[in-house]
Amino acid sequence: MIGLCAISCSESTSPSMDSCSPSMMNLPGGISVIPFSAHQSYSQPVFVLGRALFYEGNLSGDASVSCASCHKQAFGFSDAGNIVSKGVASESGMRNAPTLINSAFQASFFMDGRSATLERQIEDALRSPNEMYATDSIVKKAVINSSRLSQLWKQAFGEQEITLGGVSMAIGVFTRMIVSGSTPHDAFLAGNQSALNQREQRGKLLFDGKAHCVKCHGGPHLSDGLFHSTGLHTHYYDKGRYYVTKSDADIGTFKTPTLRNIALTHPYMHDGSLPTLRSVIEHYNAGGKQFINKSSDIIPLNLTKEEMDDLEAYLHAFTDSSLIRNACLSKP
Numbered sequence: 001m002i003g004l005c006a007i008s009c010s011e012s013t014s015p016s017m018d019s020c021s022p023s024m025m026n027l028p029g030g031i032s033v034i035p036f037s038a039h040q041s042y043s044q045p046v047f048v049l050g051r052a053l054f055y056e057g058n059l060s061g062d063a064s065v066s067c068a069s070c071h072k073q074a075f076g077f078s079d080a081g082n083i084v085s086k087g088v089a090s091e092s093g094m095r096n097a098p099t100l101i102n103s104a105f106q107a108s109f110f111m112d113g114r115s116a117t118l119e120r121q122i123e124d125a126l127r128s129p130n131e132m133y134a135t136d137s138i139v140k141k142a143v144i145n146s147s148r149l150s151q152l153w154k155q156a157f158g159e160q161e162i163t164l165g166g167v168s169m170a171i172g173v174f175t176r177m178i179v180s181g182s183t184p185h186d187a188f189l190a191g192n193q194s195a196l197n198q199r200e201q202r203g204k205l206l207f208d209g210k211a212h213c214v215k216c217h218g219g220p221h222l223s224d225g226l227f228h229s230t231g232l233h234t235h236y237y238d239k240g241r242y243y244v245t246k247s248d249a250d251i252g253t254f255k256t257p258t259l260r261n262i263a264l265t266h267p268y269m270h271d272g273s274l275p276t277l278r279s280v281i282e283h284y285n286a287g288g289k290q291f292i293n294k295s296s297d298i299i300p301l302n303l304t305k306e307e308m309d310d311l312e313a314y315l316h317a318f319t320d321s322s323l324i325r326n327a328c329l330s331k332p
């Protein structure tokens with residue numbers, strides 16, 4: 001399916017864009033449909049417009065930054081290599097850009113969960129001074145000044161006025177199509193015993209057992225969608241979920257990220273403070289640092305070096321190599 005798409009989806013307006021429809025995307029086992037916004041269901045022209053806008057630098061205040069500047073397909077739609085991402089005028093935010101994979105299935109957005117819908121989150125990213133610093137008039141100008149975008153807008157929305165809200169809806173449809181469900185891990189769960197080698201299978205047993213990663217990183221998206229502190233620091237400069245709830249018990253807690261494509265999205269944690277997967281495993285193996293709100297599930301694991309190697313190998317089995325090459329999701 002993906003192979004077909006890789007050949008036929010390269011031209012944004014060709015009728016073969018049909019092979020980029022939601023039913024052609026690979027979903028994780030047990031999930032049969034991609035949820036779309038109640039305000040904007042899937043339509044082919046809106047998807048094509050959203051894809052163009054996702055890659056469009058002129059939507060930002062100084063025409064320098066697009067969504068793809070910080071959410072790069074080759075790195076699982078994260079900003080690999082950058083500890084915190086640079087937005088307009090090289091303004092840095094304080095967090096490491098997370099992957100966008102399987103966002104459609106999330107109950108809340110941002111690492112502190114401050115946004116309840118994906119489209120709301122996207123509107124925030126567009127307006128934020130640390131990210132794109134856009135306004136209604138900037139996005140309107142960007143669309144009107146480009147004959148290609150004007151045409152795509154007409155095909156998607158007819159005579160409807162060009163607004164930042166409409167742009168967010170279209171980018172939302174594109175973002176919801178970034179789904180991953182075909183990894184060696186998924187193939188193994190589906191019954192293909194040879195999809196994981198011996199080392200990866202031992203890693204899976206540790207993930208589900210002795211290292212109990214599955215307690216928070218379980219289910220089809222490898223995340224419980226809840227907020228925990230992993231004892232990353234003894235003092236949290238970024239207070240995380242506390243900003244939303246104002247409850248002391250939430251200081252230093254963050255939404256559990258998905259582990260899909262985790263091998264591609266270094267550095268790790270909300271502040272990018274752990275450079276490699278190995279350093280993340282060592283952090284958990286030590287049981288994190290002393291911190292008042294640390295989850296009771298973060299305890300010393302006593303993994304041997306051999307076991308840490310196995311666990312690390314299994315984390316690589318979450319890489320979806322078809323997704324990062326899927327032309328439906330590439331720059332048009």
Ligand code: HEC
Binds near residue numbers: 065067068096099122
């Ligand atoms: C300057 C870099 C930058 C740009 C540009 C940017 N983002 Fe982000 N994005 C981030 C960072 C950093 C976070 C995490 C912020 C947080 O949790 O507070 C994030 C979070 C997100 C999330 C939430 C993911 C989750 O798991 O909760 C989504 C969805 C998202 N961005 C989509 C977009 C879209 C769509 C665009 C374009 C309109 C965009 N971003 C532009 C850096 C960026």
Ligand code: HEC
Binds near residue numbers: 227232255256
């Ligand atoms: C108590 C719940 C919990 C457990 C158990 C847990 N994690 Fe996490 N994990 C989280 C949370 C929450 C974060 C985000 C923390 C932050 O950003 O400060 C995270 C972050 C990560 C990250 C970085 C993700 C990214 O995108 O930066 C990796 C990798 C990871 N965990 C792997 C593991 C492994 C491997 C195990 C088992 C050894 C494990 N986790 C056990 C909750 C948990």
